[in-house]
Amino acid sequence: MEAFYFGPSESYLFGAFHSRHGMSRNEGIVLCNPFGQEYLRAHKSIRRLAINLANLGYPVLRFDYRGTGDSAGDINGVSADQWVRDIGHAIQELQDMAAVPKVALIGLRLGALLAAKAATENAQVSRLVMWDPVVDGASYVEGIRSAIVGAQPLGSRSRVITSDGTLHFNGFSMPPLFQDSISKWHLKTLAADVRVPIAQIVSHESDTFADLKRLLSAQQGFYSELAPAPHDWNYVDHVGGILWPKPVIDAIEQYFGRTTSS
């Protein structure tokens, strides 16, 4: 693995590049993180997935969006569109590093919604894999808001809404600009504009996933798999336990192992 900074100097991004091993595939993979506590919980899984995919012959880049992880700044003043642009920077960086003509995107939770948006904006994207995707940005934001409001009567001090509308949820902030930008996106709408094969790999069943599956089934190359595993990424304990949903990691690895982009 090679870790480094890349992207615009005013909002540099932390990246970790996993070079390909064994057979050499003509396609790279960018991994798109989820948001907040889910990002912390998922770091080990995302890293393991990157290592496994590199061992299949894919060069892989995982990275932190601006204002998150080791990347520059904080999330104040950041919009979801900028995170989508960061995915674009990651695609370009991976192409430069690995000399691949096309790049698959794998997004977990909010990362899947962002990756779908990025797939509509970057012609180099060869396929899109959505892992337990956040399907509707507005519902996602509303879910966070409801959780905060619901926790307040219970005396919670760790979930607050500040006067400017910023949501502070499980130790991470989502300012109004980000909420507004993410609320405009819905996978049903975005998927119609995605011209490459889409895979939906999920750890559990839900009506939302089922609806999306029905909608996407008509698209060429659509793949769907249920790999039962724990999925409460926002579960917070006192010691910062890490979720390790190996069945889903295995399922994504197998998908890339048996298929190639057209």
Place this chain on the structure above:
Amino acid sequence: MQSNSILVGQRLHEGNIMRERVVTIGDHLPLVGIFCEPDADRVSDPKTAVILLNSGVIHRVGSCRLSVTLGRALADEAGVPTFRFDFSGIGDSDARRGTLTANQAAIEEVQEVMDYLGKWKKIDRFILYGLCSGAFAAYRTAIADRRVLGTVQLDGYCYTTWKSHMMHYSPKLLSPSRWVTWLLRKLGLRKVKKGAEVSGIEEQFFEVPDFASYPPKEDVQQGLKTLNDRGLEMLYVFLGNEHYKYHKQFEDCFNGVSFKDNLTVIHRPNATHILSEPEDRKRVIEAITDWVNQKLPAY
């Protein structure tokens, strides 16, 4: 050993730029970290750095991104370079082979980092910061290595006192439901959940740190005496947890140690252990930054 990648910076105050770069330490299975350097005009002491250690199994950004925020604040506001990194087997650092326990390996790896920063940047004095297991590692490394001149420990080693027992159990004595729970536990009809069991997630799908190695109180007391005699500067921050009940509990717990003016204790009983509330994070970062500013050796 290598300093990896480009140097990047972000503008903070007027005319000042804090710079960061990814650093990997060790030729084989290297440790991965971020060196954060203040603007040259703001360096308070070029011989001293703060090293930020992992909390449990969370990677080097820290719980709620605390280590990133704190590392940058220390560079920017205290003028001290900081290095946040992953112990082997955590975050981006590969697991290393060997027969050392995680506790032993932590000391060796911090020393490896100190050696590296010594050669690369001529830094030979260190302040170690850690939350929870990171605090424990900071304490143990300080005992092992005289280059450590200060520790900042969030929820570090502390034990109950008679007063904390009273404060903990008095309200429970008046609660009928607590008595019922106690009785059920004693009869073996209700199990106390530990570790991964608390989450309800099967252990194979969930990783939590192992804190089974909490040392005897007498050992820590002896260690603190040694460190106190050496003049180690110590900042302890205790957050809201059921074992730390009142501000002076640390001093009462270790009353066999004659702390001088090298000990500062802060107690924020309403803060969560992972500092999930923004206001608590802000206050703790300010307190640590002020303390480092105050304790940094004169240039």
